[in-house]
Amino acid sequence: DAGITQSPRHKVTETGTPVTLRCHQTENHRYMYWYRQDPGHGLRLIHYSYGVKDTDKGEVSDGYSVSRSKTEDFLLTLESATSSQTSVYFCAIGLTDTQYFGPGTRLTVL
Amino acid sequence: DQQVKQNSPSLSVQEGRISILNCDYTNSMFDYFLWYKKYPAEGPTFLISISSIKDKNEDGRFTVFLNKSAKHLSLHIVPSQPGDSAVYFCAASANTGFQKLVFGTGTRLLVSP
Numbered sequence: 001d002a003g004i005t006q007s008p009r010h011k012v013t014e015t016g017t018p019v020t021l022r023c024h025q026t027e028n029h030r031y032m033y034w035y036r037q038d039p040g041h042g043l044r045l046i047h048y049s050y051g052v053k054d055t056d057k058g059e060v061s062d063g064y065s066v067s068r069s070k071t072e073d074f075l076l077t078l079e080s081a082t083s084s085q086t087s088v089y090f091c092a093i094g095l096t097d098t099q100y101f102g103p104g105t106r107l108t109v110l
Numbered sequence: 111d112q113q114v115k116q117n118s119p120s121l122s123v124q125e126g127r128i129s130i131l132n133c134d135y136t137n138s139m140f141d142y143f144l145w146y147k148k149y150p151a152e153g154p155t156f157l158i159s160i161s162s163i164k165d166k167n168e169d170g171r172f173t174v175f176l177n178k179s180a181k182h183l184s185l186h187i188v189p190s191q192p193g194d195s196a197v198y199f200c201a202a203s204a205n206t207g208f209q210k211l212v213f214g215t216g217t218r219l220l221v222s223p
Contacts, residue, residue, distance in 0.1 A: 004153075035213075042116075042199055042213040043154070058210075090153050098144055099211060101153030 004102035006091050012108045019078040021105050023091030031094035032074040036087040049074055081109040113137045114202050116214035129187040131217050133200030140202040145185050148197045190221045
C-alpha cells in the first residue's frame with residue numbers, strides 16, 4: 001500500500017470557522033490531489049499539486065485553498081466553512097498510471 | 111456536465127454469478143480508463159485499468175472491456191464473491207502529461223451468498 005495518511009479522520013465544525021486538512025505521503029511522489037466525495041457526484045477534484053509550491057485548481061475549487069511547502073505534505077484549507085462543504089475528503093498521490101488514495105477525512109459543517 | 115457516467119446506482123447478484131458494471135463517457139479525448147473499488151470508511155483502491163489501444167484487459171476474476179466507438183466500458187467480475195460487495199467507480203483520463211482523473215458517480219454492488 002502507498003504510504004498516505006490523512007488527518008484528522010473525522011471533524012465536526014461550525015459554519016464560518018477555518019478548517020485545515022492534512023495529507024502526508026511517504027512515497028516522495030511529485031503529484032498530489034484533493035478530492036471530495038458526495039452522493040450522486042462520485043469523486044470530484046478540488047485542487048492538485050505537481051510539485052512543491054506548484055498547485056492548480058480542479059473541478060470544484062471555490063471555497064478551498066491548498067498549500068504544499070514540502071513534498072510529503074499537501075494541505076487543504078477551508079477559509080470559512082459552509083454546510084455545502086460537508087463531505088468526505090480524499091487525498092491521492094499519482095504513481096505510474098494510476099492514483100492511490102488515502103483513508104479519507106469525514107468533515108461535517110454544522 | 112458529467113463526462114463519465116455510471117447509470118446504475120446499484121446492482122445485486124448472487125455469489126458465483128457474473129457481475130457486470132457499466133460506464134459511459136462523452137469526452138473523445140479520454141484514452142485511459144480505470145476501475146476503483148471502495149469499501150465503507152476506506153479510500154478507493156485501484157482495481158484494473160485499460161488503455162485505449164486495447165479492447166480488453168484481464169486480471170484474475172476481473173476483466174475490463176472497452177468499446178471506443180460506443181464510448182463504453184464494462185467491468186466483469188466472475189465469479190462474484192460476497193467480499194466484492196463495494197462501490198465501484200469508473201474513471202477516465204486524457205493524456206495531458208499527468209493523471210488528472212474524471213470519476214463516475216459509482217455503482218454499489220451487493221453480492222449475496
